[in-house]
Amino acid sequence: MSLELEIEKRLGVFRLRASFTAGEGVTGILGASGSGKSMALKCIAGIERPDRGRIVLDGTVLFDSEKGINLPPQRRQVGYLFQSYALFPNMTVRRNIRCGLREGKDRRARDERVEEALRLLRLEDVADRKPDKLSGGQAQRAALARILVNRPKLLMLDEPFSALDTHLRERLQLEVRELLGTMRTPVLLVTHSRDEAYRLCRNLTVVERGAYAPVRETKAVFADPGSVSAARVTGCKNIAPARRLDAYTLEVPDWKLRLRCETPLRENLCAVGLRAHDLRPAGAGEENAFRVDWCGAVEEPFERVLLFRVRGQNASTAPLWYRVPRQQVPSPLPTYLAVDSKSVLPLYP
Amino acid sequence: MDWYPLWNSLRIAGISTVVIFFAGIAAAYYIARLPRTLKGMLDVLLTLPLVLPPTVVGYILLRVLGPRRVIGAWALGAFGLRLTMTWWSAIFATTVVIFPLMYRTARGAFESFDQTLADAGRTLGLSNSWIFWRVRMPCCRQGILAGTVLAFARALGEYGATSMLAGYTPGRTATVSTTVYQLWRTNDDAGALRWVLVNLAISAVVLLAVNLLEGRRRRA
Numbered sequence: 001m002s003l004e005l006e007i008e009k010r011l012g013v014f015r016l017r018a019s020f021t022a023g024e025g026v027t028g029i030l031g032a033s034g035s036g037k038s039m040a041l042k043c044i045a046g047i048e049r050p051d052r053g054r055i056v057l058d059g060t061v062l063f064d065s066e067k068g069i070n071l072p073p074q075r076r077q078v079g080y081l082f083q084s085y086a087l088f089p090n091m092t093v094r095r096n097i098r099c100g101l102r103e104g105k106d107r108r109a110r111d112e113r114v115e116e117a118l119r120l121l122r123l124e125d126v127a128d129r130k131p132d133k134l135s136g137g138q139a140q141r142a143a144l145a146r147i148l149v150n151r152p153k154l155l156m157l158d159e160p161f162s163a164l165d166t167h168l169r170e171r172l173q174l175e176v177r178e179l180l181g182t183m184r185t186p187v188l189l190v191t192h193s194r195d196e197a198y199r200l201c202r203n204l205t206v207v208e209r210g211a212y213a214p215v216r217e218t219k220a221v222f223a224d225p226g227s228v229s230a231a232r233v234t235g236c237k238n239i240a241p242a243r244r245l246d247a248y249t250l251e252v253p254d255w256k257l258r259l260r261c262e263t264p265l266r267e268n269l270c271a272v273g274l275r276a277h278d279l280r281p282a283g284a285g286e287e288n289a290f291r292v293d294w295c296g297a298v299e300e301p302f303e304r305v306l307l308f309r310v311r312g313q314n315a316s317t318a319p320l321w322y323r324v325p326r327q328q329v330p331s332p333l334p335t336y337l338a339v340d341s342k343s344v345l346p347l348y349p
Numbered sequence: 350m351d352w353y354p355l356w357n358s359l360r361i362a363g364i365s366t367v368v369i370f371f372a373g374i375a376a377a378y379y380i381a382r383l384p385r386t387l388k389g390m391l392d393v394l395l396t397l398p399l400v401l402p403p404t405v406v407g408y409i410l411l412r413v414l415g416p417r418r419v420i421g422a423w424a425l426g427a428f429g430l431r432l433t434m435t436w437w438s439a440i441f442a443t444t445v446v447i448f449p450l451m452y453r454t455a456r457g458a459f460e461s462f463d464q465t466l467a468d469a470g471r472t473l474g475l476s477n478s479w480i481f482w483r484v485r486m487p488c489c490r491q492g493i494l495a496g497t498v499l500a501f502a503r504a505l506g507e508y509g510a511t512s513m514l515a516g517y518t519p520g521r522t523a524t525v526s527t528t529v530y531q532l533w534r535t536n537d538d539a540g541a542l543r544w545v546l547v548n549l550a551i552s553a554v555v556l557l558a559v560n561l562l563e564g565r566r567r568r569a
Contacts, residue, residue, distance in 0.1 A: 047468045073471035086469035090487040100473050150473050 003154055003186050007043055007053030007063075011210055016050075018212040020205055023208050026187040027215060028179055028201030030233050032192065034208040037190040039177045041156045044188075045080045045296060046073035058153050079152030085143035088133035092119065092129040093142045094269075100146040107229040117145040126311075136164040137172055144179070155180075156188045173199055174248035194235050198222060224263075228347050231273040237321040238279075250346065255320075256312035259288050262342040273345035274316065276305060276323035282338030289338035290318055295319050304329050308337060353520050354528040357436055361511075361524065362504035365443040370497055372444075373451025377459055379480070399449035403509025407444055408516055414441060431516055435486060436522050442510035447500040454499065458483070458492025498559050505551060525551075 002023045009016040016036040020027075029037050042063070043056055052065040057078070062071050087096050097114050118124050121141040131139055140160060147155065154260040157311050160176065161169045164323040177200050180187050197204055197218060204218040208229035231239055240254045244265045251258050251273055259272065282289040292308040296319065304326055307319040322337060324330070380391050398406055414421045414432040424430045432438060439564055462485055470480040486493065508526040516524040517531050532541040 040469075045468070045472050047471070068392060073468070074474045074476065076472070077474075078472055080469065080472040082469055086463070086465045088466060088484050088488075090471075090484065099470070099475060102474050146473065172494070227502050 001058050001153065001185055004056040005044065007050035007055060009039065009043060009050045011039060014210045016040065016210040020212060020215040022186045022188060022215065024184060024186060026189050026200055028197040028204040028218065029188060029207060030197045030204055031192065031207030032233065033192055035207045037207055041080065041158055041188065041190060044156065045078050046071060046076050072281045077153045079147035079150060079155040080141055081147060081157045081160055083162060085139045086142055087139060089131050092128050093123055096142060097146045097149055100150040102150065108126035108342050113128040113149055117149045118235060121145045132136040137151060140172065152185060154186050156181065158190045174278055179180045187330055196295055222225055225273065226348060228271050231345060231347055237276040238274040239271055240317065242269060244269040254314040254317045255310045257290055257310060257337060259344050260341045261344045261346055265346055266348060269346055270349050271347040273347055274339050275343065276321035278339055278343035279337045281321040282336045284336050286338050291335060292337050294333045302326060350543065354523045354525050358505055358524040361443055363499055365440050365447060365504050366497060368444050369448045369500055373448055374493065375451050377455035381456065381459055395452050397477045398445050403446055403507065404513060407442060407510035407513030409508060410441055410445065430437040434516050434522065436515065439511040439515040439524060440512045443504040443507045446507055446510055447503045450500045450503055451496045454492050454496030458489035461486055496567045498555060502552065502555050517539045561564045
């Protein structure tokens with residue numbers, strides 16, 4: 001089972017350009033809000049119409065601008081979990097789930113499937129409640145149950161945890177991961193949270209201003225984001241323009257630095273990223289070590305961020321972030337920081 | 350006391366309310382999807398009867414439905430049907446006058462409806478008409494109910510356009526409001542007062558019904 005997608009759509013000031021294939025397992029769509037993540041889901045579901053392109057699910061053409069094919073949402077068999085869950089407020093949980101059953105089948109069989117879904121998602125106790133009497137987690141499970149009895153060929157989750165409190169969110173992420181693990185269909189998960197993407201998604205595409213990067217393995221995206229936008233949404237704090245000097249050396253004018261990189265650099269290198277926890281105290285003369293001046297700190301619950309300026313750093317640019325666990329804050333503060341050549345992230349347009 | 354005016358008023362108001370219930374909702378539903386300029390123009394046209402004096406509405410309707418006018422002459426020629434000065438002529442008048450009330454309140458209710466509910470329904474394979482009757486309408490019930498009751502009450506009290514289109518013939522086209530005027534004009538003050546009291550009673554009952562319905566809704 002797989003989804004193939006290649007669409008374009010004009011969106012106000014920018015253009016949505018998405019082209020990827022999603023197979024079994026969870027594919028994450030990670031990007032800032034307003035970058036055109038939900039719009040792609042709406043195009044796949046048939047709620048919005050792309051300007052041009054092609055969407056194929058499991059061999060069925062859902063949309064093809066050249067052949068003039070545009071199936072209505074009703075015939076696409078795509079499960080869409082909305083951010084607000086979109087449970088019908090005038091119906092009980094049980095009635096809501098029954099809405100997900102497609103026509104046909106005798107009444108007994110339909111009732112059995114509804115009861116089975118209620119059991120599977122632990123909703124028996126709240127089956128006769130209206131949606132406004134449900135907790136956030138229950139509402140999410142009810143919406144999922146309604147989609148699952150529908151037997152979709154593709155499941156799409158739009159920021160599924162954003163409506164929940166933080167402490168609930170992490171527990172439900174585990175629950176949902178377990179549930180998704182049992183599904184044979186492709187799953188698309190839209191999120192702006194890098195933690196959520198890392199925990200739940202096997203593969204990942206990063207979106208910036210409507211442009212979808214190629215889908216890669218999530219771990220690979222975090223290890224080597226490859227572009228400034230991917231570096232930023234995966235939480236890289238220190239990013240600056242850079243240029244290639246030779247195959248393994250790059251120069252960062254803003255930081256007055258030259259850094260060695262482990263992998264060969266391509267000609268079109270445009271920036272470099274250093275993760276805040278990849279920096280370490282060092283001695284003068286070590287590889288990729290540079291003289292720094294301490295200029296501030298940010299307290300975090302279990303870590304501390306120390307802010308440093310490189311000697312000679314362009315005054316109008318932001319200081320470097322160096323993140324350490326609380327107990328390991330070096331004392332006295334280091335005067336040299338370094339980064340391993342394998343942790344220098346080359347970024348391309 | 351001859352109760353004919355009450356019966357006549359109720360059936361006129363009832364029939365025209367049923368008509369505009371569907372017409373107003375359909376207009377609100379479809380006009381909301383039109384392009385902006387067309388929507389604006391239709392909006393003005395359909396709301397106009399709300400601000401026009403009922404006598405102006407009556408005049409315009411007479412110009413169209415009168416026996417020597419376009420539609421009136423056609424109905425007379427084709428079916429031998431006179432569209433004015435019968436009891437049901439008043440239905441034309443009340444329908445036009447109360448239409449904007451229903452259209453406006455239904456549109457307001459639809460505009461506050463969460464469109465993702467309809468989208469969710471469509472991805473689940475539910476038909477558009479199923480979603481309309483089972484989700485959209487129940488969610489907008491309060492606004493639509495309020496519009497319906499308001500329209501019915503306004504139809505009961507319609508005088509200007511009704512008197513022009515249906516006139517006042519005791520036992521044939523008389524309604525409560527035209528009767529009050531006619532009795533007062535002919536110095537039958539006691540008769541007029543009786544119908545005024547009847548009218549007050551009906552209005553009170555209608556408003557009470559609205560309050561009860563809303564109270565039940567809030568408890569549910």
